[in-house]
Amino acid sequence: MSEAVGAVTLEQVRHVAELANLELTAEELPRMAKDLNAILAHIAQLNELDTAEVAPMAQVGEVLGLAVASKGETLRADAVKASVERADVMAAAPESDGRFFKVPKVIER
Amino acid sequence: MSLESKSSLEGLTLAEARAGVVDGSRSAVRLAMEHYARIAVVDSEVHSYLALTEERAMAQAERVDAAAKAGEPLGPLAGVPVGIKDVLATRGVVTTAGSKILAGYRPPYDATVVARLEAAGAVVLGKLNCDEFAMGSSNENSAYGPVRNPRAMDRVPGGSSGGSAAAVAAGLCVASLGTDTGGSIRQPAAFCGVVGVLPTYGRVSRYGLIAFASSLDRVGPFARSVEDAATMLEVLSGADAMDATSSQAAVVAYAAEAKKDVAGLRIGVPEEYFGEGLDVEIRAAIERALDELRAAGCTIHKVSLPHTRYAVPTYYVIATAEASSNLSRFDGVRYGLRAEDATTLSGMFRETRDEGFGAEVKRRILLGTYVLSAGYYDAYYRKAQQVRALLTRDFVEAFGVVDAIVCPVTPTPAFKLGEKTDDPLQMYLEDIYSVAASLAGICGMSVPCGETQGGLPIGVQVLGKHFDEATMLRVGAAIEAGQRGR
Numbered sequence: 052m053s054e055a056v057g058a059v060t061l062e063q064v065r066h067v068a069e070l071a072n073l074e075l076t077a078e079e080l081p082r083m084a085k086d087l088n089a090i091l092a093h094i095a096q097l098n099e100l101d102t103a104e105v106a107p108m109a110q111v112g113e114v115l116g117l118a119v120a121s122k123g124e125t126l127r128a129d130a131v132k133a134s135v136e137r138a139d140v141m142a143a144a145p146e147s148d149g150r151f152f153k154v155p156k157v158i159e160r
Numbered sequence: 161m162s163l164e165s166k167s168s169l170e171g172l173t174l175a176e177a178r179a180g181v182v183d184g185s186r187s188a189v190r191l192a193m194e195h196y197a198r199i200a201v202v203d204s205e206v207h208s209y210l211a212l213t214e215e216r217a218m219a220q221a222e223r224v225d226a227a228a229k230a231g232e233p234l235g236p237l238a239g240v241p242v243g244i245k246d247v248l249a250t251r252g253v254v255t256t257a258g259s260k261i262l263a264g265y266r267p268p269y270d271a272t273v274v275a276r277l278e279a280a281g282a283v284v285l286g287k288l289n290c291d292e293f294a295m296g297s298s299n300e301n302s303a304y305g306p307v308r309n310p311r312a313m314d315r316v317p318g319g320s321s322g323g324s325a326a327a328v329a330a331g332l333c334v335a336s337l338g339t340d341t342g343g344s345i346r347q348p349a350a351f352c353g354v355v356g357v358l359p360t361y362g363r364v365s366r367y368g369l370i371a372f373a374s375s376l377d378r379v380g381p382f383a384r385s386v387e388d389a390a391t392m393l394e395v396l397s398g399a400d401a402m403d404a405t406s407s408q409a410a411v412v413a414y415a416a417e418a419k420k421d422v423a424g425l426r427i428g429v430p431e432e433y434f435g436e437g438l439d440v441e442i443r444a445a446i447e448r449a450l451d452e453l454r455a456a457g458c459t460i461h462k463v464s465l466p467h468t469r470y471a472v473p474t475y476y477v478i479a480t481a482e483a484s485s486n487l488s489r490f491d492g493v494r495y496g497l498r499a500e501d502a503t504t505l506s507g508m509f510r511e512t513r514d515e516g517f518g519a520e521v522k523r524r525i526l527l528g529t530y531v532l533s534a535g536y537y538d539a540y541y542r543k544a545q546q547v548r549a550l551l552t553r554d555f556v557e558a559f560g561v562v563d564a565i566v567c568p569v570t571p572t573p574a575f576k577l578g579e580k581t582d583d584p585l586q587m588y589l590e591d592i593y594s595v596a597a598s599l600a601g602i603c604g605m606s607v608p609c610g611e612t613q614g615g616l617p618i619g620v621q622v623l624g625k626h627f628d629e630a631t632m633l634r635v636g637a638a639i640e641a642g643q644r645g646r
Contacts, residue, residue, distance in 0.1 A: 059530070063530075064526065067526050067529045067533060068526060070529050071484060071488075071525050071526060072488070072509045072510050073514060073517070073522055073525060074511065074514040075522070079519075079522070083523060083526055086523055086585075087523075087526060087527055089584070090476060090584065090585055091527075091530075093472070094473040094476065094477055094540065096469070096473050097470055097473050097477075097543050097544065098543075099470075100467075100470065100546075100547060102546035105546040105549050105550060106549060107542050107545030108545050108546070108548045109375060109545060110375055111362065111375070111600070111626075112362070112405075114549070114553075114600075114601070115601075115626055126404075127401060135268045136268060139268035140494075142266075142268075143265055143266055143267070143494070143495045144493070145493075145495075146498070152493050154493055154508065155503055155505050155508050156503065156505065157505045
């Protein structure tokens, strides 16, 4: 990790914002860079620990010794059943023709 | 200064409310109306509710009263007025998660926990204010304005479930639902002087919870007594076909378990939770609670949770990484806000998210995207997952020799509004005693344990083994009984 730690540049913050579909204003950008650097410096403490032999833990179930359902045992039956009403779902959309979500032009050039 | 307007509703327990409805001495309709009347008087100051659901509440209360009159069997929450944190979906009722990006959103379904409360007879009064997408420790990140602490109006109620804690403390509902990802139930419970329970990961369904960090998010109750919180937990718990992470583990009769004697229980006290930075009055209050547990027949044991100091950095890698993924769904297509002027799809995504998300949410999305991005994944995200395993192992080893752990919830009592808003890292360090239990998936709770000389509530944290809420609640009830005996 040590080689990864270093000040995050404005350019990197701009790049990450783009990855996350966020637009940052000229005022927000330096503020976010400053905050990220402070937080990442705190996170760098994790380097003090030797974790070479430790398996990463993604879910609590792993430590409870719960069997991993590798054959899909915990999945529901693949059967057709009623879901939420389409009309109710579409009613919450910013723009819809009742059947589909409508969005601005997709292909840009 | 605490909230000036006093009311008998502030002290009403769930057990009393239900008993009154069942024996006919109280009407559920009247009880709901009394709460709405009090909300109208004091919530302009406290600001705990974002939406009221009067029509739905009255229809439910009328059903309960009719059933009581007809002598029909009544649920364990019959007529009990409750509030719901606004990150939980309520059918047809505006659900914003405290965010502008979901302004006006009416979900087409109820969260399982909301449906379970209503099936048990509870009367849902409305939706409770919270930090935007449950990200915060003070409730100051709500897009709809902060909540004030009813016990000290110039102070924060804690977060992110600040509205859920404040509403119970101020007599604006008898019990409530909150969510806890890194301390968001336990910390506001401590700050407002109420009981808050973080169930074991998998104990309570999350179907209908607007996700923040899926490997950490949990739903749990706030109430005015340990017994009331146990009753709520009993109703909320259990497998749900709509949530693949909900556990099949049998639901225990928590309210009955909470009443059992604690004599003979082994209580662990982790030295790492009593170091520098812990407020002296909080330390003294917890030591007093430990004396009372000893007097009740418990044995007190020093335990060590050696990786505790790494919990906050680990949490802020994992929680933000998951959040960056979960919050990608807010794009202006299917629900909530859409930026109006965008002429292209990608522009619409960016502008909608820019307008809709507040600063803290953006900060966490950026951090989470960064730690997951190419070249940094192993250094940050994988590393944090490995430390998470170490933190969890600490608890598993400690629970090999003790039945429950007692420690502080927070390093300080409720701080002032605006005191920490300029420094996100300072705000994150607020979570120092709560996030380890979140990462490990164990159950925990905050129980009122006295107050400071300045009159601010103090909470004590009780941590239990995975799926051993029963023992945790017993210890919590014994601490509560010790308070009454003081």
